[in-house]
Amino acid sequence: MKRLLLAVFALLTVAGAQAQLLSWNPPFPRENDNSQSLVITVDATKGNQGLLNYTPNSDVYVHIGVITSASTSPSDWKYTKFTWGTTNAAANAPYVSANKWQYTITGSLRTFFGITNASETIQKIAILFRNGAGSRVQRNTDGGDMYIPVYPTGSFQTRVDEPFRMPNYTMTAETQNWSVGTAFNVKGSASTASSMKLYHNGTQIAAATGVTTLSGNSTVAGFGVQTIVSEANNGTTSVYDTIKIFVGPASSPVAALPAGVVDGVNYTSNTTATLVLRAPNKTKATVIGDFNNWTEDLNYVMNRTPDGKFFWLNLTGLTAGTQYAFQYKVDDTIRIADPYSTMILDPWNDQFISATTYPGLKPYPTGKTTGIVGVLQTAAPTYTWNSNSYSRPDKRTLVAYELLVRDFLANPNWDKLTDTLSYFKNLGINAIEIMPFNEFEGNLSWGYNPDFYFAPDKYYGRPETLKRFIDSCHANGIAIIMDIALNHSFGLSPMVQLYWDPSNNRPAANNPWFNQTDRHPFGVGYDFNHQSPDTRYFTSRVMQYWTNEYRIDGFRFDLSKGFTQNQTNDVGSWSNYDQSRIDIWKAYYDTLNRVAPGAYSILEHFAANSEETVLANYGHLFWGNLHTQYKNSALGFANNDANLDWGLFTARGWNQPHLMTYAESHDEERLMYEMLNFGNNSQANYNVRNLNTALKRMELIGAFLFIQPGPKMFWQFGELGYDYSINYCANGTINSSCRTDAKPVRWDYNTVAERRNIYDVWAKVIKLRSHPWFRANFTSNRVFGxxxxxxxxxxxxxxxxxxxxxxxxxxxxQSGTVTFQNAGTWYDYLNNTTFTATGNPQTINLLPGEYRIYVNRNVNNVGTTPVSNLVTDGSRLDAGVYPNPAKGQFVVDLFLPAAAQTSFELVNGAGQVVRSLRQSFLPRGRQLITLDRPGIPAGTYYLRIAAKGGMRVLPLILQ
Incomplete structure (x- = not known):
């Protein structure tokens, strides 16, 4: 009997010993109060439990600032005192008792924070408690910052202190596990001695005079909103404070899922929608949003399916075309946006989105909820597609331009990107591979930290502008490939938050989508379990959505080697043949082809060739990283690491050219940076570290990359010799911590002749791939050399x-011996000269960095002998022009005594320049230069050719 009484007493003690995440004394801080210190106490058993049971208990510090009248948002902290991740003694929070730490501000808040602007007032103290390294942080339950209200000097205030509030920006009530019949305590406080009263649902439950605190108690009489009010009167003024707590059934009512609905928002009419949330083994879910003023209501308690896997609710009475923000509240504690939200509102980052880029962006419901919210809209405007006859390019012949919108345009948005399509079209590419543009944490990352997979990133513009960009690309024969990270997700993902283990700071063991720990040694974020049926369903929906709604042409799957449940601890064993991973990727390939027949699947795999061979033969494309080999080749140090054979699918034993080779990608150092800093400078007259020399070697790289069979990819601005390091920092230094930072946008490079030459050469080489005479070469397996x-x-x-x-x-x-495939006349594709092949070994002499692309068919219509009959002694610049008169294109038969920057200008009889036709850096020797006739009237003109070796002026008649 004694043991039973002790047990009952212990239960009563635990029930009565309520804890509060953040408490402070005095209860009504003022910014100019010098009379006493402000003592702030945190309890790590509450909130997100980021410091729960943390040791050493002396290693806890505050990150602290203020929200002032000058702040623009809850995240706009002012006058922050300490640097994150440092252990400044002034920021240390002493240990008080189990899981409790305390920080004290002595004297005036304005003095402590160093605020001297008399017109700027403090509204809130913003505070977090963290360990010294900053890797563990105590926050609110929703992961948000904590705040303490600061009250105007001399103001009269009252506040409901119990039931406890969360110290979020708007001080909302803590979640309570109340039901009908639950007895609860109420406590109010006032800033000065007052006549105080407490009310529950309009009924007075306590009253006293001349007090600063008042307590009472009440009981929940029925389901619904419990309204609790504290009233204080100082003899002249009455002030009030109200909190509302929703009490609903302990569990959602059970009802079968309506036929035909799927996870997410299902629009059933212009005024109705059915919400479906997959949340196995959860007990209750409600919906809050604009349609119920963000207040829980019995009418918005979701139904739970008999199998306990789904919650659902029919929303009625919606206004057609109106955007409604909403969230799910699960088991009374978890607030999340719908994982399938096609638009989200972010309280931390939306404020930085330009109104020009995203006009009319719906504002975040500040003060009504916390965390990310989703948006639904019945009868949303539809986009009318124009490129309905478009068909995808053959995946074996793709030439993809890898692009990060943020670093490609000074004002990055989809409309501006659409305006650059002529640049891509002239370059000859047939695909653009865009780094992740679904919503991710923040605005400015590379995008590999995703949280919402169905919502395009608002930072680049409205959904219709994205669709217009894709539509315009398709109209120009250019495919759009979406880079997407489905190996992992980050902490703002609602699927991570829905099943979370705060004690270990990781997904919970019962999370339907995520592993608790990474299954491979290259972990990023939280690791998806791709053997889970829930994850496979989610992934299939992601693929279906983007290929159908936005008509993208396929995906580049980031870190595809991570799609395994086989635990590995080192990179070597992780790369070994993995049949389970093969099975996963075969299934996803089948799914993709079912929802979007013919869509591309490009894997960033880098696994054993035996595994990649199986998947390549099944239909997947693979990123083929040849950066090291091309880098060493570009630097001018030929060694085993410069062997380009591995860029050939035939060398790997594959049946099809499914290898998307590249010399640069977003993950690799820039070749130009490597050459300019580490190139071979052993020769006095040929230094790879010279800018113009390095630029010419980029042409050489392109000749070997793009002529090899199979799909190809190159990283943005490589065609202009972009030479900023991947680790370039905004202050001009080079540091690996800046790898994902924004890089300078240098469109001015396009006006520098030596840089534009790379673009022109690569464009001509790329266009050979699509020429009907030579198209078959780029899917051929008859490759030798x-x-x-x-x-x-x-x-x-x-x-x-x-x-x-x-x-x-x-x-x-260097000289080399080559036996051409057939005897006869061959054509130098880039220089418009001819070469006679004997069918036997022939010696070819090349200057350093020089290259030739020979074709056996006269694709450029080059004459077998120069029509100009140029005769040169080899010591000076000489030139001829033909045909003359010319109706269309004409050819300059040019000899340069030395490599030089060369200009071609059309001049009238008065010596005035009519048109600059070309400026480029040309090699030494004889070459044929084809020029387009400019769109000017017929007449007699002069072609002025100038270079370091002299000048020639040739009469030219245009008919």
């Missing part, structure tokens, strides 16, 4: 059209 050493060459052979590429990667002149 030594792609090692200094003098390199390779050949592609078909039944009719053949290509031979030669190049000198050395820093001195």
């Amino acid at each position: 030594p792609l090692t050493g200094n003098f390199r060459w390779f050949q592609i052979t078909t039944d009719t059209s053949n290509i031979t590429v030669v190049g000198n990667f050395d820093v001195v002149a």
Whole structure:
């Protein structure tokens, strides 16, 4: 009997010993109060429990600032005192008792924070408690910052102190596990001695005079909103404070899921929608939002399906075309947006989105809820697609331009990107691979920290502008590939938050989508379990949504090697053949082709070739990282790490050219930066570290990259010789901590002739891939040649059209022996000269960095002999022009005694420049330059050619 009484007493003690996340004394802080210290106490058993049971208990510090009248949002802290992740003694919060720490501000708040602007007033103290490293942080339950209200000097205030409030920006009530019949305490306080009263649902439950605190108690009489009010009267003025707590049934009512609905928002008419939330083993869910003024209501308690897996609710009475923000509140404590939200509102980052980029952005419901909210809209405006006859390019011949919108445009948005399509079109690419543009944490990252997979990032514009961009790309024959990170998600993901283990700061063991810990050694964020049926369903919906709603052409799947449940602890074993991973990716490929037949699946895999061979033969494309090999080739140090053979699908034993090779990507250092800083500078007259030399070597890189069969990719601005390091910082230093920082946007490079030459050369090489005579070469498996050493060459052979590429990667002149596939006349594709092949070994001499692309068919309509009959002694600049008169294009037969910047200008009889036709850096020797006739009237003109070796002026008649 004694043991039973002790047990009952213990239960009563625990029930009565309520705790509050954040408490402070005095209860009504004033900004100019010098009379006493402000003591702030945190209880880590509450909130997100970021410091629960943390040791050493002396290693706890505050991060503290203020929200003032100058702040623009709850996240706009002013006058922060200490640097995150440091252990400043002045920021230390002494240990008080189990899971409790305390921080004291002595004297005036204005003095403590150093506020001297008399017109700026303190509204709230913003505070977090953290460990010294900043890796563990005590926050509100929703992960938000904590705040303490600061009251105007001399003002008369009252506040409901119990039931406890969360110390969020608007001080909402803590979640209470109340039911009908629950007895609860109420406590109010006043800033000065007053006549005080407490009310519950309009009934007075306590009263006293001349007091600063008042307590009472009441009982929940029925389900619904419990309204609790504290009233104080100082003899002249009455003030009030109110909190509302919703009391609903302990669990959601059970009802079968309506037929035909799926996870997320289902629009059933212009005024109704059915919400479906997948939340296995949860007990109760309610919906809060604009439609019920963010107040829980019995009418918005969701139904739970008999199998306990789903919650659902029919929303009625919606206004067609109106955007409604909303959240789910699950088991009375968890507030989340719908994981399938196609638009979200972010209280921390939306404020930085330009109204020009996203006009009419719906404001966040500040003061009504916390955390990210979703948006639904019945009868939403539809986009009318124009490119309905578009068909995707053959995946084997893709040339993809990898792009990060943030670093491609000074004002990054979809409309501006649409305006650049002529740049892409002229470059000849047929695909744009865009780094993640679904919503991720923050606005300015690379996007590999995702949280919402169905919502396009608002930072780049409205959904219709994204659709217009894709539509315009399709009209120009350009496919759109979405880079997406489905290996992991980050902490703002509602699926992470719905099942969370705060004690271990990781997903809970019963999370339907995520592993508790990473299954591989390259963990980022929280690891998806792709053997879970819930994850597979979610992933299939992601693929279906983007390919159907936005008509994207496929995905580049980030970190695809992570899609495994086989635990590995080192990169080597992680890369080994994994049949379970193969099975996962075969299933996803089948799913993608079911929801979007023919859509591209590109894997960033880097696993054993035996595994990649299976999946490549199944239909997947693969990122083929040849950065190290091309880097060493570009630097001018030929070694085993410069062997380009692995860029050929035939070298890997694959059946199809499904290898998307690249020399640069967002993950790699820039080749130009490497050459300018580490290139071979052993030769006095040929230094790879020279800017113009390095730019010419980028042309050489392109010749070997783009001519090889199979899909190709290159990283933005590589075609202009972009030379800022991947680790470039805003202050001009180089540091790996700046890797994902914004990089300078240098569109002015496009006006520099030596840089534009790369664009022009690459464009011409890329366009050969689509020429009807040579298109088959780029899916051919008849590839041969030594792609090692200094003098390199390779050949592609078909039944009719053949290509031979030669190049000198050395820093001195080299000779090499090549046997062309067939005897006869061959054509230098880039220089418009001819070469007679004997069918036997022939020696080709190349200057350092020089290269040739020979084709056996006259694709440029080059004459077999120069019509200009140019005769040169080799010591000076000489030139001829033909045909003359010219109706369309004309050819300059040019000899340069030395490599030089060369200009071609059309001049009238008065010596005035009519048009600049070309400026480019040209190699030494004889070459044929094809120029387009400018759109000017017929007449007699003069072609003025100027270079370091002299000048020539040639009469030219345009008909």
